[in-house]
Amino acid sequence: MGEFFFYDIILKVFVFVALIIFISLFFITAPYGRHTKSGWGPMINSRLGWLIMESPASLMMFLYFIIGTRTTTVTLAALLIVWQIHYLHRSFIYPFQIRSNTKMPVSIMFSAVFFNIVNTYIQGRWLFSLSPDSAYSSEWIYDPRFIAGMLIFVIGFYINKKADFILRRLRKPDESGYKIPGGWLYEYISCPNYFGEMLEWLGWAIATWSFAGLFFFIWTVANLAPRAVSNHAWYREKFPDYPSKRKALLPLLY
Numbered sequence: 001m002g003e004f005f006f007y008d009i010i011l012k013v014f015v016f017v018a019l020i021i022f023i024s025l026f027f028i029t030a031p032y033g034r035h036t037k038s039g040w041g042p043m044i045n046s047r048l049g050w051l052i053m054e055s056p057a058s059l060m061m062f063l064y065f066i067i068g069t070r071t072t073t074v075t076l077a078a079l080l081i082v083w084q085i086h087y088l089h090r091s092f093i094y095p096f097q098i099r100s101n102t103k104m105p106v107s108i109m110f111s112a113v114f115f116n117i118v119n120t121y122i123q124g125r126w127l128f129s130l131s132p133d134s135a136y137s138s139e140w141i142y143d144p145r146f147i148a149g150m151l152i153f154v155i156g157f158y159i160n161k162k163a164d165f166i167l168r169r170l171r172k173p174d175e176s177g178y179k180i181p182g183g184w185l186y187e188y189i190s191c192p193n194y195f196g197e198m199l200e201w202l203g204w205a206i207a208t209w210s211f212a213g214l215f216f217f218i219w220t221v222a223n224l225a226p227r228a229v230s231n232h233a234w235y236r237e238k239f240p241d242y243p244s245k246r247k248a249l250l251p252l253l254y
Helices: 003-024 046-067 074-092 106-130 138-142 144-170 192-208 211-238
Strands: 043-045 103-105
Touching (some): 003 106, 003 211, 043 046, 043 106, 046 074, 046 103, 046 106, 074 106, 074 138, 074 144, 074 192, 103 106, 106 192, 106 211, 138 144, 192 211
Antiparallel strands (some): 043 103
């Protein structure tokens, strides 16, 4: 049994798992951040937890690039760079920007580690070894799908980071509570950070034009859409004056 057969099985099985996760998270809110609660096992500092659970995505993608069998093209280099821009920030910068002292369950951290290992295998092995020889030639960088995908990724990255910046600015260094965010996209939706990240991986799926890229987008929606709904409900429950017209995730729609 060759690797491609093994790879295909993993891809299809985990798409099915994503559907189960998507449905489950509308009934069970993952207990981290504002939803942290006891009963999920040992806890770990959130900063350390984020570093541990996100760093495999960055480090393993470098590994798959190094051991890959594809000739490095400007297209592959560009895809590697945008991946690392996201995950180097998520792994080694974002954790130290967290101002709260909350903890997360070790079980949540390890589930994220497991997903990042699986997902990075799917993305990295496809890009650098298992994709057709002609899939990511230097000419692909001029393809409208690649250009549109990268543009969507950059827009999503900007939205995600600006939304996080606004949330951080709400809380002074000596404060630990939550406040109602406002201004910019927060006037329309409760979770523009999640909306931005979903745009990032939609752009990735288009730029790579692959089932691997679509897989990541599906998993992002499966995890973040229910989370956005939970956060929106939390805001409305905690703050009686929360804007009634504000949606959870999609401006003017949902």
